[in-house]
Structures are given as C-alpha cells and as structure tokens.
Amino acid sequence: MKVELEADKCVASGQCVLAAMEVFDQDDDGIAILLDEQVADGQLDDVREAIAVCPAAAIRLVEQ
Amino acid sequence: MAPTQAGTMPEAPDTVPEFPMPRDARCPFDPPPALKALQEEAPLTKVRLWDGSEPWLVTRYADQRALLGDPRVSADTDSPGYPTKASPEGGEGKLSFIMMDDPEHARLRRMVTAPFAIKRVEAMRPAVQRIVDSLIDDMLAGPQPVDLVEAFALPLPSLVICELLGVPYADHEFFQENTKTMVRRTATPEQRGAAVREVAGYLAGVIGKRIAEPQDDLLSSIAGRVTAGELTHQEATEMALLLLIAGHETTANMIALGTLALLQNPDQLALLRDTDDPKLVSSAVEELLRYLHITHLGRRRAVTEDIEIGGQVIKAGDGIIMVNEIGNRDAEVFPDPDRLDLRRDARRHVAFGFGVHQCLGQPLARMELQVVYGTLYRRIPTLKAACAIEDVKFKNDAFVYGVHELPVAW
Numbered sequence: 124m125k126v127e128l129e130a131d132k133c134v135a136s137g138q139c140v141l142a143a144m145e146v147f148d149q150d151d152d153g154i155a156i157l158l159d160e161q162v163a164d165g166q167l168d169d170v171r172e173a174i175a176v177c178p179a180a181a182i183r184l185v186e187q
Numbered sequence: 188m189a190p191t192q193a194g195t196m197p198e199a200p201d202t203v204p205e206f207p208m209p210r211d212a213r214c215p216f217d218p219p220p221a222l223k224a225l226q227e228e229a230p231l232t233k234v235r236l237w238d239g240s241e242p243w244l245v246t247r248y249a250d251q252r253a254l255l256g257d258p259r260v261s262a263d264t265d266s267p268g269y270p271t272k273a274s275p276e277g278g279e280g281k282l283s284f285i286m287m288d289d290p291e292h293a294r295l296r297r298m299v300t301a302p303f304a305i306k307r308v309e310a311m312r313p314a315v316q317r318i319v320d321s322l323i324d325d326m327l328a329g330p331q332p333v334d335l336v337e338a339f340a341l342p343l344p345s346l347v348i349c350e351l352l353g354v355p356y357a358d359h360e361f362f363q364e365n366t367k368t369m370v371r372r373t374a375t376p377e378q379r380g381a382a383v384r385e386v387a388g389y390l391a392g393v394i395g396k397r398i399a400e401p402q403d404d405l406l407s408s409i410a411g412r413v414t415a416g417e418l419t420h421q422e423a424t425e426m427a428l429l430l431l432i433a434g435h436e437t438t439a440n441m442i443a444l445g446t447l448a449l450l451q452n453p454d455q456l457a458l459l460r461d462t463d464d465p466k467l468v469s470s471a472v473e474e475l476l477r478y479l480h481i482t483h484l485g486r487r488r489a490v491t492e493d494i495e496i497g498g499q500v501i502k503a504g505d506g507i508i509m510v511n512e513i514g515n516r517d518a519e520v521f522p523d524p525d526r527l528d529l530r531r532d533a534r535r536h537v538a539f540g541f542g543v544h545q546c547l548g549q550p551l552a553r554m555e556l557q558v559v560y561g562t563l564y565r566r567i568p569t570l571k572a573a574c575a576i577e578d579v580k581f582k583n584d585a586f587v588y589g590v591h592e593l594p595v596a597w
C-alpha cells in the first residue's frame with residue numbers, strides 16, 4: 124500500500140504525526156510531509172488512524 | 188443563560204426544543220440528558236435559540252464530522268443563518284481567522300502554524316514542566332485550602348502563552364492580572380472589556396516594537412508579516428489576541444474540571460498518581476478531553492449551499508450547531524461512552540472540533556495537559572477537594588464549561 128498526502132489541504136493539526144510518527148513529519152511551517160510513501164504492513168493500522176483523525180481529509184491509502 | 192420566553196401568543200403546539208439545554212445537576216460531567224435523547228431519537232433536529240432563530244442541531248458523531256469537514260459550511264458570523272451565541276460575556280466580536288472561511292482563513296492560519304508543530308511544541312516541554320513545578324511549589328508553600336483555578340489552572344496557560352508569543356518576563360504579572368480578569372466570574376462586562384482592550388493595546392505595542400527590532404519569537408514572526416505588507420497592524424494584533432484567548436480559559440478549565448472529575452473517580456486518579464508511563468498519561472489526556480468536552484455550546488456554522496445528510500436537506504442559509512460534547516458520547520464510536528476510562532483509546536474524539544478550523548493549539552494543549560496530569564497528582568498525592576461537590580459552582584452559562592473555583596487541600 125502507498126500513502127498519499129494532499130499538502131494544500133493540510134491545516135497543520137499535527138494529528139497524523141502523533142498517530143504514525145514513522146510515516147509523517149511536518150515541515151518548518153507545520154505542514155505535513157511524508158517520510159516514506161510506502162507503508163509497511165506493520166504501519167498500516169497507524170496510517171489508518173492518521174486518516175481517521177486528519178481533520179482536513181488530506182491523507183489517503185492507495186493500492187499499488 | 189436564561190432562555191427568553193418568546194411572547195405569550197398561543198401558537199401551534201411547540202415541539203421545537205430550546206438550546207442550550209440544562210444539565211442534570213447530579214451529573215455535572217455529563218452532557219444535558221435531552222441531548223442524549225435527541226441523539227438516539229432525532230439526531231438531526233431543529234432547536235430554538237435565545238434570539239428565536241431555529242438552526243439544526245447535529246448530535247451524531249459521524250454527521251458532525253461530515254458537516255464540519257464540508258466546504259459548504261461557513262464559520263463567518265456574518266453569513267446568513269449563522270447561529271449566534273447569546274452573549275452573557277459581552278459580545279464575541281470578530282476574532283481573526285477562527286471566524287473566517289477559506290481561502291482567507293487558510294492564508295492567515297498558515298502564518299502561525301509553525302510554532303504548533305509537534306516537534307516545536309515538544310521542545311517547550313521542559314519550560315512548561317518548570318512552570319508547573321514552580322506553581323506547585325508555591326501552592327505547597329502557601330495556606331490551605333487554596334483555589335486551584337486561581338493558583339494553578341489559570342496562571343499556567345497564561346505563562347505558557349507568554350513563552351510562546353514572546354512576552355517579556357517583566358510583563359508577565361500585568362499579563363496574568365488582565366487575562367484573569369477576562370475570565371473572572373465576578374468581573375463586570377465593563378471590567379472584562381477593559382482587560383481585553385488593555386491586553387490588545389499591549390500586544391499591539393509589542394508587535395510595534397518587534398517590527399522595529401525582530402527577535403526569535405511568534406510576535407516577531409507576526410510582526411514580520413506586517414512589515415511584508417501581508418497583514419495590517421490591526422489584523423496582527425487580532426491574531427495574537429486570538430492565540431491568547433483561544434488557549435487560555437480552555438486549557439485552564441480542562442485542568443480544574445479534569446482534576447475535579449478525577450477526584451470523583453478515585454480509581455482513575457490512582458492510575459495517574461501511580462504511573463510514570465507517558466503513554467498512559469497521554470491516553471488520559473485524550474479521554475479527559477473526550478469525556479469533559481468543555482466547549483459545550485457547539486461548533487456553529489451557516490450552510491452556504493444545500494447539503495443532503497441523513498436523508499435530510501439542509502438548505503443554504505440554515506444554521507447548524509454540531510454539539511461535539513454529545514458526539515463524544517456517541518456509543519457507535521465510544522463503547523460505554525459515559526464512563527471515564529483513562530485506558531481507552533479516545534483519540535478520535537472531537538473535543539478540538541473537526542475540519543479546517545480544528546484547534547490550531549491542540550499539540551500545545553495536549554502537552555500542557557500531559558505535564559499537568561502527569562505531575563500534579565504525583566507531587567500532591569493527598570490532593571482533595573476542600574468543599575462538597577454540591578457546593579462547586581459550574582460554569583453552566585459560560586462559553587467554555589468548567590468550574591469557577593475549586594478549593595483544594597492536601
């Protein structure tokens with residue numbers, strides 16, 4: 124699975140970083156960035172949590 | 188607030204409930220029982236406000252999140268249909284981007300997101316720990332009982348905001364005095380208004396100084412926007428004031444009301460007192476945010492284009508109120524929702540709202556509350572309320588729910 128992030132939607136809530144620290148980080152302005160768009164199986168639950176808590180619907184999982 | 192009786196004319200049988208509804212005085216931590224009934228029986232229903240207007244009340248978690256995330260809703264208090272709050276505290280006024288819509292909202296919000304990034308907030312943790320420890324030192328050295336609100340809950344967020352904005356240490360006392368007046372129950376609306384103007388004037392002055400001589404703080408970065416022509420001095424001041432007001436009483440109420448809720452649930456308090464596990468403390472913070480949900484007047488919006496939801500069309504020009512406090516008690520999302528359970532996974536709560544306006548200060552609020560809940564009960568293990576729960580004055584009529592004072596001893 125691959126994770127996609129629409130940075131222009133991001134409102135810098137930081138929720139994805141709290142949910143999945145290995146996958147998401149923030150740039151100097153607090154806008155989310157992807158550390159790795161490939162999601163390992165062990166990270167899937169955390170990424171799903173990030174999607175659930177993102178207030179701006181900026182994150183998606185896509186099948187490859 | 189006392190709902191005004193809308194005349195005495197005999198009308199068609201009146202089934203439209205008034206909002207806000209009263210809580211059950213025996214359950215001060217629970218939302219009004221009428222909200223629960225609506226959530227079960229009529230999750231989308233019209234209610235009547237103080238001014239006679241009839242917005243929709245949205246009580247289910249999923250509907251609340253869908254609507255708060257919908258670009259066809261407006262947070263602008265001037266939008267037709269916007270459900271205005273009755274104002275016991277003297278006018279809400281326009282306060283920077285919290286009352287704006289995108290794209291202007293996003294433009295302004297992004298100017299101040301940097302210091303709220305998770306890592307930046309983490310870097311402030313030692314400073315917050317020092318403030319918490321020194322406030323506790325002062326309490327322990329002073330007489331008992333002491334009002335936890337006055338001695339601890341209010342000064343902490345005020346000092347943290349000083350730290351964040353870059354208010355010089357010498358002005359902390361001025362700042363604290365005025366920010367306390369802004370929320371003190373016994374202050375008259377005039378006194379409150381005067382305190383807000385004092386602080387706004389002060390912030391405008393500091394921003395002026397930072398325009399001339401920038402430093403490494405948030406007020407300087409806001410001042411830089413003025414220099415760059417992206418903000419007027421007035422807009423910059425309103426933004427600084429929003430950051431102060433939004434983060435002050437909210438955090439303070441979570442500290443005091445949270446402490447009272449824990450004192451009423453000794454088994455849960457014991458969990459915090461006996462742990463140094465940051466995971467448990469962080470889970471406790473999420474659960475207390477969910478359970479207490481202090482912004483009890485609901486997230487308010489106006490609908491700008493027809494929206495269909497749950498088989499119902501909400502028309503352009505209708506007002507909607509998402510009562511997140513009952514959303515946080517939706518059994519479909521949180522099993523056994525009325526139980527305070529610090530170990531549950533409460534992360535999906537909507538205590539910080541949802542959508543593009545979701546709380547900007549949430550990483551900071553979380554960190555402050557983690558430090559507080561992780562420190563206060565361990566350092567004062569015998570902490571107890573110094574009055575009966577029946578005598579506690581709850582902020583039923585305030586914008587943000589909490590307790591007016593909480594006498595404690597140990």
Ligand code: HEM
Nearest residue numbers: 284285433434437438441482538539540544546547548552
């Ligand atoms: C536990 C404490 C807090 C709670 C419960 C809380 C709650 C909320 C809620 C519910 C909203 C959404 C308003 C809406 O959608 O209409 C909000 C927005 C906001 N909060 Fe907080 N807040 C807290 C602490 C803070 C702190 C510490 C700060 C800053 C220092 C802060 C700054 C803001 C700002 C700037 C907004 C407006 C965001 C926007 O409109 O884009 N809050 N807060």
Ligand code: SF4
Nearest residue numbers: 133134136137139177
């Ligand atoms: S959760 Fe969404 S809005 Fe928040 S930082 Fe991540 S991408 Fe941005």
